[in-house]
Amino acid sequence: MKKNCEVLVVGAGPVGTTCAARLASMGLSVTLIEAEADCAHDLRASTIHAATLEMLHEIDAAVPLIELGLKAPVYQMRDRRSGEIIAFDLNEIADMTPFPYRLQCEQYHMARLLSNRLAQMDGIDVRFDCRLVGAHQTADGVVAEVEEGGQRRQIEARFIVGADGARSTVRKVLDTDFDGFTYEEKFVSISTPYPIEDVVPDLDYVNYISDPEEWLVLLRVPRFWRVLVPADGAKTDEELVSDDNADSIFTRIVGHGGVETSHRTIYKVHQRVARRFVDGRIAIIGDAAHLNNPLGGFGMNSGIHDGWNLADKLWQVLRKDAGAEALALFERQRQAVTRSFIQAQTIENMAAMGKAESEVIAAKREQMRRIHADPQARRQHLLRQSMFESLRQAQEIA
Numbered sequence: 001m002k003k004n005c006e007v008l009v010v011g012a013g014p015v016g017t018t019c020a021a022r023l024a025s026m027g028l029s030v031t032l033i034e035a036e037a038d039c040a041h042d043l044r045a046s047t048i049h050a051a052t053l054e055m056l057h058e059i060d061a062a063v064p065l066i067e068l069g070l071k072a073p074v075y076q077m078r079d080r081r082s083g084e085i086i087a088f089d090l091n092e093i094a095d096m097t098p099f100p101y102r103l104q105c106e107q108y109h110m111a112r113l114l115s116n117r118l119a120q121m122d123g124i125d126v127r128f129d130c131r132l133v134g135a136h137q138t139a140d141g142v143v144a145e146v147e148e149g150g151q152r153r154q155i156e157a158r159f160i161v162g163a164d165g166a167r168s169t170v171r172k173v174l175d176t177d178f179d180g181f182t183y184e185e186k187f188v189s190i191s192t193p194y195p196i197e198d199v200v201p202d203l204d205y206v207n208y209i210s211d212p213e214e215w216l217v218l219l220r221v222p223r224f225w226r227v228l229v230p231a232d233g234a235k236t237d238e239e240l241v242s243d244d245n246a247d248s249i250f251t252r253i254v255g256h257g258g259v260e261t262s263h264r265t266i267y268k269v270h271q272r273v274a275r276r277f278v279d280g281r282i283a284i285i286g287d288a289a290h291l292n293n294p295l296g297g298f299g300m301n302s303g304i305h306d307g308w309n310l311a312d313k314l315w316q317v318l319r320k321d322a323g324a325e326a327l328a329l330f331e332r333q334r335q336a337v338t339r340s341f342i343q344a345q346t347i348e349n350m351a352a353m354g355k356a357e358s359e360v361i362a363a364k365r366e367q368m369r370r371i372h373a374d375p376q377a378r379r380q381h382l383l384r385q386s387m388f389e390s391l392r393q394a395q396e397i398a
């Protein structure tokens with residue numbers, strides 16, 4: 001049967017667009033569909049790690065994103081009460097990578113850059129306002145049911161990649177459990193042009209500030225500080241984004257309210273991993289496959305790593321006649337690091353920031369002091385946080 005494309009990628013978020021761009025760079029014919037009229041103006045992820053920048057460099061996307069973002073070689077862990085700062089400098093792994101920093105750049109820049117480029121490439125079809133509503137497998141491919149321009153139609157492909165986010169339709173087609181839990185507390189994310197660095201001394205561009213009462217993340221992007229704090233899950237979203245709540249958050253940070261904000265959003269935060277990432281010719285990646293809290297900046301990055309790994313396996317199947325085992329290997333490799341690193345590390349990061357017993361926070365701080373004081377342990381920590389270690393571990397899984 002004649003297919004519309006070799007791979008149908010569902011979702012033009014950061015994960016779907018990088019996976020589609022990687023597949024296209026390997027000469028595969030790709031259709032990328034997105035339910036919305038444009039890539040979301042999404043302010044969730046702002047950190048791109050070094051291991052991901054190396055991938056983006058291979059598809060000529062690192063340099064334009066670096067021009068749009070801020071290089072953050074140093075990230076700090078601060079105790080909000082004592083003021084003690086433990087700072088890690090990624091320049092220490094500059095022998096390993098041409099990108100020894102975290103790039104602070106909002107995720108929508110990546111999705112827009114790549115989807116615009118893909119739309120101009122021969123053999124690549126990018127369709128906005130095109131929503132996947134179902135799919136089934138045939139003997140030699142997959143048939144996707146989509147709604148586009150008020151009409152139902154079918155797209156036939158050899159494989160479907162679901163990069164359609166937390167509420168993934170493709171995951172529902174896989175009919176797999178999404179095991180894990182949801183935190184009781186919500187997260188409030190606020191952006192402000194206010195110069196917090198003038199009031200809070202010694203900030204870096206990335207600051208994790210622990211406190212049993214109210215932990216805090218302060219992240220710099222080119223035009224704003226992004227402030228992330230936990231919030232009472234019992235309060236309504238309206239209460240949490242209210243001026244009163246913003247005033248009380250900023251009073252605790254800079255000593256007064258009335259601070260100008262450019263956006264306020266509430267997130268529910270989950271730790272979940274799909275039991276299966278693959279069924280036959282259908283696979284899921286990114287938030288469609290796993291969710292984690294944002295402490296450490298691993299969600300989008302690990303989703304991009306999923307897509308990179310999967311693109312390689314699809315190329316082997318479509319161009320080198322590899323069998324179903326290639327996709328099974330993708331699933332084993334990416335599930336293993338999702339569980340052993342992404343899930344474990346983010347749960348640990350959350351506990352270390354606060355709302356845990358103060359002994360837990362104290363023990364974590366002591367562990368960080370020890371790691372920081374030992375050059376070998378510090379290097380290992382930097383390789384882990386910049387996500388080289390999880391890629392190495394995945395490669396070792398046969």
Ligand SMILES: Cc1cc2nc3c(=O)[nH]c(=O)nc-3n(C[C@H](O)[C@H](O)[C@H](O)COP(=O)(O)OP(=O)(O)OC[C@H]3O[C@@H](n4cnc5c(N)ncnc54)[C@H](O)[C@@H]3O)c2cc1C
Nearest residue numbers: 011013015035044045046047132165286287297299300301
């Ligand atoms: C406050 C916060 C901060 C974060 N910070 C970081 C960070 O610094 N670094 C990091 O790595 N991660 C971070 N994350 C996580 C990161 O935002 C997500 O992991 C990332 O957005 C996942 O990308 P994705 O492409 O898989 O999914 P999404 O970004 O959700 O994109 C999915 C796309 O699929 C489309 N879609 C959905 N259903 C359909 C359908 N049926 N048909 C067609 N299209 C469809 C959607 O419209 C959307 O465009 C953060 C998260 C939060 C909440």
